Amino acid sequence: MEFFRIRRDIPFMKHALLLNAISSITFILAVFFLVTxxxxxxxxxxxxxxxxxxxxxxADLESVRKVVESxxxxxxxxxxxxxxRDVLLRLPAQAGKSSGQQSEELxxxxxxxxxxxxxxxxxxxxxxxxxxxxxxxLLALGLVIVGIMIYLAIRFExxxxxxxxxxxxxxxxxxxxxxxxxxxxFSLAVLAAVLAVLGYSVNESVxxxxxxxxxxxxxxxxxxxxxxxxxxxxxxxxxxxxHGSTQIMVLSMLLxxxxxxxxxxxxxxxxxxxxxxxxxxxxxxxxMWLGIRREDLIKPAKAxxxxxxxxxxxxV
Amino acid sequence: MNRYPLWKYxxxxxxxxxxxxxxxxxxxxxxxxxxxxxxxxxxxxxxxxVTRVERALAEQSLKPDVxxxxxxxxxARFASTDDQLKARDAxxxxxxxxxATPDHIVALNLVPRTPGWLAxxxxxxxxxxxxxxxxxxxxxxxxxxxALQRRVDVLTTDLRNALREKxxxxxxxxxxxxxxxxxxxxxxxxxxxTDLIRTQFPDLQVVTTPDGTDTRxxxxxRPEAARTVQDQALKQNITTLHNRINELGVAEPVIQQxxxxxxxxxxxxxxxxxxxxxxxxxxxxxxxxxVDESTEGRAAEQGNGPVPFGSERYPERSGxxxxxxxxxxxxxxxxxxxxxxxxxxxxxxxxLTLDAKGSRIFRDVTRDNIGKRMAIILFEKGKGxxxxxxxxxxxxxxxxxxxxxxxxxVEANDTALLLRAGSLAAPMEIVxxxxxxxxxxxxxxxxxxxxxxxxxxxxxxxxxxxxxxxGAFSSIALGFNLLLLVSVLSMLQATLTLPGIxxxxxxxxxxxxxxxxxxxxxxxxxxxxxxxxxxINTGYDSAWATILDSNITSLxxxxxxxxxxxxPVRGFAVVHCLGIVTSMFxxxxxxxxxxxxWYGRQKKLKTVSIGTVWRADGQTPAPKAD
Numbered sequence: 003m004e005f006f007r008i009r010r011d012i013p014f015m016k017h018a019l020l021l022n023a024i025s026s027i028t029f030i031l032a033v034f035f036l037v038t039x040x041x042x043x044x045x046x047x048x049x050x051x052x053x054x055x056x057x058x059x060x061a062d063l064e065s066v067r068k069v070v071e072s073x074x075x076x077x078x079x080x081x082x083x084x085x086x087r088d089v090l091l092r093l094p095a096q097a098g099k100s101s102g103q104q105s106e107e108l109x110x111x112x113x114x115x116x117x118x119x120x121x122x123x124x125x126x127x128x129x130x131x132x133x134x135x136x137x138x139x140l141l142a143l144g145l146v147i148v149g150i151m152i153y154l155a156i157r158f159e160x161x162x163x164x165x166x167x168x169x170x171x172x173x174x175x176x177x178x179x180x181x182x183x184x185x186x187x188f189s190l191a192v193l194a195a196v197l198a199v200l201g202y203s204v205n206e207s208v209x210x211x212x213x214x215x216x217x218x219x220x221x222x223x224x225x226x227x228x229x230x231x232x233x234x235x236x237x238x239x240x241x242x243x244x245h246g247s248t249q250i251m252v253l254s255m256l257l258x259x260x261x262x263x264x265x266x267x268x269x270x271x272x273x274x275x276x277x278x279x280x281x282x283x284x285x286x287x288x289x290m291w292l293g294i295r296r297e298d299l300i301k302p303a304k305a306x307x308x309x310x311x312x313x314x315x316x317x318v
Numbered sequence: 319m320n321r322y323p324l325w326k327y328x329x330x331x332x333x334x335x336x337x338x339x340x341x342x343x344x345x346x347x348x349x350x351x352x353x354x355x356x357x358x359x360x361x362x363x364x365x366x367x368v369t370r371v372e373r374a375l376a377e378q379s380l381k382p383d384v385x386x387x388x389x390x391x392x393x394a395r396f397a398s399t400d401d402q403l404k405a406r407d408a409x410x411x412x413x414x415x416x417x418a419t420p421d422h423i424v425a426l427n428l429v430p431r432t433p434g435w436l437a438x439x440x441x442x443x444x445x446x447x448x449x450x451x452x453x454x455x456x457x458x459x460x461x462x463x464x465a466l467q468r469r470v471d472v473l474t475t476d477l478r479n480a481l482r483e484k485x486x487x488x489x490x491x492x493x494x495x496x497x498x499x500x501x502x503x504x505x506x507x508x509x510x511x512t513d514l515i516r517t518q519f520p521d522l523q524v525v526t527t528p529d530g531t532d533t534r535x536x537x538x539x540r541p542e543a544a545r546t547v548q549d550q551a552l553k554q555n556i557t558t559l560h561n562r563i564n565e566l567g568v569a570e571p572v573i574q575q576x577x578x579x580x581x582x583x584x585x586x587x588x589x590x591x592x593x594x595x596x597x598x599x600x601x602x603x604x605x606x607x608x609v610d611e612s613t614e615g616r617a618a619e620q621g622n623g624p625v626p627f628g629s630e631r632y633p634e635r636s637g638x639x640x641x642x643x644x645x646x647x648x649x650x651x652x653x654x655x656x657x658x659x660x661x662x663x664x665x666x667x668x669x670l671t672l673d674a675k676g677s678r679i680f681r682d683v684t685r686d687n688i689g690k691r692m693a694i695i696l697f698e699k700g701k702g703x704x705x706x707x708x709x710x711x712x713x714x715x716x717x718x719x720x721x722x723x724x725x726x727x728v729e730a731n732d733t734a735l736l737l738r739a740g741s742l743a744a745p746m747e748i749v750x751x752x753x754x755x756x757x758x759x760x761x762x763x764x765x766x767x768x769x770x771x772x773x774x775x776x777x778x779x780x781x782x783x784x785x786x787x788x789g790a791f792s793s794i795a796l797g798f799n800l801l802l803l804v805s806v807l808s809m810l811q812a813t814l815t816l817p818g819i820x821x822x823x824x825x826x827x828x829x830x831x832x833x834x835x836x837x838x839x840x841x842x843x844x845x846x847x848x849x850x851x852x853x854i855n856t857g858y859d860s861a862w863a864t865i866l867d868s869n870i871t872s873l874x875x876x877x878x879x880x881x882x883x884x885x886p887v888r889g890f891a892v893v894h895c896l897g898i899v900t901s902m903f904x905x906x907x908x909x910x911x912x913x914x915x916w917y918g919r920q921k922k923l924k925t926v927s928i929g930t931v932w933r934a935d936g937q938t939p940a941p942k943a944d
Contacts, residue, residue, distance in 0.1 A: 004688045004930040054758075119783075122758045128749035131457070135884070142882035157867060178376035191817055192878055201875025209835070212864045213518060240838040243784070244831040247777050251827030253678040254773030255820060260765040263820050270824070 079220020401892025652676025
């Protein structure tokens with residue numbers, strides 16, 4: 003079986019301007035939603051209490067809400083979680099009461115109203131812990147960016163490092179933009195997914211850059227633009243198949259993983275889809291505009307040198 | 319060219335066998351068990367306990383599958399929950415003759431059903447995290463400022479006493495925040511005082527500032543000494559928590575330090591958070607009282623009379639009763655430290671340190687009661703036990719108490735531990751709390767498992783259809799990767815959580831990337847008209863550089879998560895990183911081994927089964943002889 007029967011190199015870079023305009027618009031929209039709507043941070047980041055209870059019958063959210071209001075909580079989100087019988091409640095931290103008291107009081111009140119009730123989980127996070135998690139998350143993001151840039155700069159050249167990072171940060175911002183627009187819950191697991199995506203989609207750029215280097219070496223008559231088109235064309239089948247396979251796994255998590263893994267898988271899905279797009283079109287185009295040349299990658303001495311050179315890429 | 323030397327196949331075989339063995343215990347699941355652990359710090363569980371448990375079970379003609387001593391607990395495994403419940407009652411009756419004062423905690427537990435021969439190889443299944451088995455998780459923040467303040471209090475008292483002993487006349491000594499302030503009038507005193515601090519108080523560093531006509535000496539605790547204080551405070555709090563959690567009868571509590579000033583407590587299977595919190599947060603349980611030395615009291619101690627009014631009877635460790643007065647002189651709050659050591663005659667002793675208030679009371683009490691006995695009582699589970707009841711030899715001032723005489727080093731250590739266990743070194747506050755119901759845990763396992771299996775099946779199906787035999791090799795390599803990952807996690811005894819399972823699924827999804835890369839490369843070479851053997855060789859070789867690059871960038875992201883992640887993210891990061899490393903082995907080294915074994919032997923290989931090799935000119939590639 004072969005999905006990709008491509009006769010000639012596809013002139014991707016001819017459309018670079020248009021493709022990048024689309025991605026710039028998406029990016030700007032994502033930033034816009036991030037700024038105006040903000041992220042719906044989970045209790046892990048904000049501090050507070052979350053309670054999940056399961057009723058035997060489909061829950062009547064209105065009456066649950068009344069019970070919660072009778073305890074003096076204004077505007078406590080009450081929502082179904084996973085199924086119509088599971089209810090998720092979020093309590094803000096309340097002065098003078100420990101988290102335990104809060105959740106016990108509420109559970110007792112709910113139980114009084116409807117005794118067919120089971121406590122599935124509670125989670126309390128103190129405000130100082132939440133602040134730390136935000137800081138650590140940002141530090142982790144910073145470390146990933148710096149680490150990947152250094153690696154790519156050593157392995158290829160700074161122009162490639164810059165374009166790969168720009169392309170993939172653009173993915174991250176777009177994922178965040180989706181979470182802001184739909185007000186999906188941004189939890190620690192989603193953060194982990196975002197960082198994993200960052201590492202994963204850089205892969206894609208690496209594969210293409212590898213090909214660019216190889217093509218520079220093999221096809222000495224091609225212009226840089228032709229080289230880029232050739233590299234993308236010859237890797238496109240691999241790109242789509244691997245992303246497809248990873249997406250199969252993620253889809254399986256999305257379908258079978260239940261509500262706990264739902265947003266995690268969702269972040270990965272968006273990341274994978276935009277990952278293909280950005281590493282193929284955005285990273286390569288930025289590299290093109292930064293003016294990559296044959297001479298940047300292939301030092302004359304090295305070109306004819308050691309065939310075992312690990313930096314030499316493919317040798318035919 | 320596509321041949322592995324024998325040693326490479328040997329490596330593959332060895333890794334395959336080892337990982338199969340260590341991944342195997344995960345298949346056996348868990349069996350119901352009864353776990354016996356000591357209810358109090360003074361009770362020891364050893365091989366004698368095992369014999370008692372065996373006898374108790376034999377009397378009820380219950381046959382455990384396995385019964386063994388593990389650390390400080392005995393576990394008996396049963397075939398059914400029915401037997402387990404019966405056995406619990408039988409063991410409980412046998413080991414705790416008096417239900418009011420149980421010596422042992424007899425708890426229901428689930429233990430891995432690992433066969434003996436696997437257990438002998440130290441192969442055990444992955445430990446399931448709380449989100450998969452249900453339970454409570456607490457994170458407690460230790461108030462280190464309070465711990466330091468206590469230490470400074472002790473130092474202030476010591477310094478005051480030392481100054482008095484040396485006859486250094488000062489204009490007042492006091493604690494100000496975490497510093498000790500001392501006023502002196504003249505230079506001679508100043509020098510004497512600073513000399514004293516320098517020689518006798520190595521933990522303090524001194525700064526002098528003129529204060530009107532006087533000089534003010536400010537002594538601060540040195541940073542390294544402060545660190546020691548904090549370390550000890552944390553350790554003592556962990557010890558105390560251990561003792562308290564024992565009361566809850568949790569089979570496998572996790573109590574560990576996290577960061578510089580936090581303690582994580584995980585209680586699998588516990589649902590009653592209120593009680594757990596109550597017990598974790600309890601305060602002083604140590605009391606110092608005088609022994610009732612009246613004639614009636616002595617008679618009662620011998621068992622020849624009733625306990626006199628105003629006194630109570632508490633058992634000593636040996637079982638001997640001690641009659642003590644009701645009046646509480648000191649509590650554990652006044653005790654800042656207890657350490658085992660030696661006295662002047664090199665006999666084992668326990669050294670106690672009291673805070674300022676405690677020292678004052680203690681001096682008065684000892685002055686008035688020389689020759690009498692004093693009892694130190696530890697209350698556990700509301701039951702008091704006399705830890706020690708020494709005779710007061712002399713007035714003790716300065717807050718440093720030494721208990722010595724007729725004890726071994728082990729006893730001195732035990733006593734010190736018991737005394738320390740009575741109190742927390744510093745107050746703690748719950749900063750994170752999570753309860754997961756058991757049904758949710760089971761649901762999470764099932765969901766995680768389903769995601770991995772379905773994803774795996776679909777990928778395998780696709781690979782086999784699209785790449786034929788090469789796809790099958792890739793699928794076997796992928797399965798091998800899963801096996802390797804599970805066995806490494808089991809060997810490390812890592813805790814598996816739901817994010818960990820998610821990372822496992824993701825690792826598989828990303829591992830197939832390498833094989834797709836290789837297969838596409840091989841196809842490409844064939845398309846160019848290379849002979850099958852050359853195509854395989856070139857395909858693997860040129861894909862390797864790319865695979866390495868892409869895995870390293872993924873690994874950078876994984877390591878960042880490992881360094882900065884906490885809780886669930888850490889579980890994800892560990893599996894993610896390990897998955898990347900194992901995938902490089904399985905999808906490159908192992909799959910090449912399979913290909914070499916299958917195709918490498920054939921000298922005149924005409925075609926390879928890697929699906930359609932489509933060429934733009936519409937011709938099938940002309941295979942060339944190798």
